[in-house]
Amino acid sequence: MKILVLEDDKTTGPYIAEGLREEGHSVDLFANGADGLVQAMVGSYDVLVVDRMMPGLDGISLVKTLRGAKNRTPVLFLTAMGGVDDRIEGLNAGGDDYLIKPFAFGELSARINALGRRPQMAEEPTILRARDLELNLLTRKVTRAGKSIDLLPREFALLEVLLRRKGRVQTRTMLLESVWDIHFDPQTNVVETHVSRLRAKVDKPFDVDLIETLRGSGYRIDAA
Incomplete structure (x- = not known):
């Protein structure tokens, strides 16, 4: 050893x-x-x-x-x-x-x-990626194509969930539980509002959109 x-x-x-x-x-x-x-x-x-x-x-x-x-x-x-x-x-x-x-x-x-x-637990990644987008869990910094992106805490948490579950659809209910710790439907548009704000920072300034909307299902970041 x-x-x-x-x-x-x-x-x-x-x-x-x-x-x-x-x-x-x-x-x-x-x-x-x-x-x-x-x-x-x-x-x-x-x-x-x-x-x-x-x-x-x-x-x-x-x-x-x-x-x-x-x-x-x-x-x-x-x-x-x-x-x-x-x-x-x-x-x-x-x-x-x-x-x-x-x-x-x-x-x-x-x-x-x-x-x-003792069997070793797999170490969790410290950087989450999707194409040219990077989220550093240690420094709490987000960059895309080398450019720094300033996110509010909820936006950061939302992006982290989407990147951790890259390629998998995240429903509104799943995001409410993961990001806001809400286990019931508050009948608000808080998820939609934050996804829109996140897109404005992560997707809008760039050529390719990473955050997808699947109508009637939810949101995802493509694993490609």
Whole structure:
């Protein structure tokens, strides 16, 4: 497995890395949380071993940032903070396991191997596309043909639903539930109004219309 160890203790970090390498794993070791976050984001790791107290960025903030970016790599917290509330905080932050220092290397290795055997969830895309239209879920930016498009929050949410379900017809009822969390028909034209506004920004300035109306059915963005 490819493992990232984030541990600032000058003895513990190299000890863990050496032991895991002896077991045949590929290991990267970082002592700074900010540097470790960058590495975790760009590297393709099977398991992360994360100390809670590190310079640059603490382990809890690091894992929360990863989970917010849809990074699902299993995380084992390895820390001296062993109180019940500490463990709860770590797991609620997105940790998959929690091991308290001092620890036995054999147990650490077994826990890492167990996390590595878990089936990985497919990572959700961070950019949704249809032809030359792009919606970035992380930066909340929308562009078409390289030109920035400013959308209001509901317009953004509406476009996100249409792109996530690209090629599939979305009825008025489905859009009311997904975008407005309305589970009944309020007898308003809120969907039609927002689709019209979205078209004015996403389609009208360009040569090809992406948002289709299927009379009597609903709306869709063609998957082609």
